[in-house]
Amino acid sequence: MMMNTRRMMTLIMLLTALTTMAKGKDWVTIQNGELWRDTEGNVVQAHGAGFLQVGKTWYMIGEDRSKSWNPDVNMYSSRDLQHWKFEGKIIQNGVTHPDLGKGRFIERPKLLYNKKTKKYVVWCHWEGHNYGASEAGVFYADNITGPYTFHSGERPLGIKSRDCNVFVDDDGTAYFISTIEENQHLGFFKLKDDYLSAESCTTLFKGKSREAPAIVKVEGKYYMLSSACTGWDPNQCKLSYSERMTEGWSPLENIGDRIAYDTQAASILTIKGSKQTTYLYVGDRWMDPDLPNSKTIIFPLIIKDGKCDILPAQSFQINLKTGEIKTP
Numbered sequence: 001m002m003m004n005t006r007r008m009m010t011l012i013m014l015l016t017a018l019t020t021m022a023k024g025k026d027w028v029t030i031q032n033g034e035l036w037r038d039t040e041g042n043v044v045q046a047h048g049a050g051f052l053q054v055g056k057t058w059y060m061i062g063e064d065r066s067k068s069w070n071p072d073v074n075m076y077s078s079r080d081l082q083h084w085k086f087e088g089k090i091i092q093n094g095v096t097h098p099d100l101g102k103g104r105f106i107e108r109p110k111l112l113y114n115k116k117t118k119k120y121v122v123w124c125h126w127e128g129h130n131y132g133a134s135e136a137g138v139f140y141a142d143n144i145t146g147p148y149t150f151h152s153g154e155r156p157l158g159i160k161s162r163d164c165n166v167f168v169d170d171d172g173t174a175y176f177i178s179t180i181e182e183n184q185h186l187g188f189f190k191l192k193d194d195y196l197s198a199e200s201c202t203t204l205f206k207g208k209s210r211e212a213p214a215i216v217k218v219e220g221k222y223y224m225l226s227s228a229c230t231g232w233d234p235n236q237c238k239l240s241y242s243e244r245m246t247e248g249w250s251p252l253e254n255i256g257d258r259i260a261y262d263t264q265a266a267s268i269l270t271i272k273g274s275k276q277t278t279y280l281y282v283g284d285r286w287m288d289p290d291l292p293n294s295k296t297i298i299f300p301l302i303i304k305d306g307k308c309d310i311l312p313a314q315s316f317q318i319n320l321k322t323g324e325i326k327t328p
């Protein structure tokens, strides 16, 4: 049956509207400065966040500081970095380990996936009274959402270790990077194949007292952001880069303003879109002594022609499909 012109026009208009809506949906606005709410309307608690992308879904883990100085580790998932679904507490005081919450606490949990063992692995700062323990905690699970089993809590290779992050290279080699020996240097711990322990450590940035390290690799070059050690107070973020992971790092240089726009680095995300790859700086705006109200802040990290800068946008739009960003 022939469709009359009017019905045809209506159909075309409807299809155009739907396509525009679908396209519009690909753009999300990241608004900085407020506490995030999860899809249930609860405040998101994921400080010192670590991320892992599985297919189109981003998983975020972080410190739940809502009730205690001894944070549980919360997990959230999102497909657009804006709507976060609470997946549960993957590490919980008194449940995952008997000492956790009783003199033991976790900071800066980071998530890895080991392709060989098919296990999800969490590395974190595993601490005790007055930051004296200076240890790293390792947990693993068969499923990303857990349950996670405690593997170890100790000084990696016997080395005192505090603020930390992880980095997985293109060939699957994983590193645990942490502030070592009473906040003096950075230890680049190469992990064993199963990612559950360290096999070697290269001491870098000797005597530079850097912490909150976050590394990203762009076109074969490694970029590292880090802060100075001033507790919960923000300070100058510094950048260093290298062609190789465990040597050749450039002298530290300032990036951003003198207090890193009131943040401290937690992670760097790589958004591989169909048109471009975009990098996002994720930092904590700590609210000491009101730590539960600390904000998670996301800024575009502009890495181009070997240069790197943080764009301190109060809000910006990102298209997770194409990787494009729009800033005001």
Ligand code: GAL
Binding pocket: 048, 107, 108, 163, 211, 212, 229, 230, 231, 232, 264
């Ligand atoms: C910061 C560190 C945080 C936390 C805090 C305690 O320097 O980045 O993760 O350990 O000190 O004062």
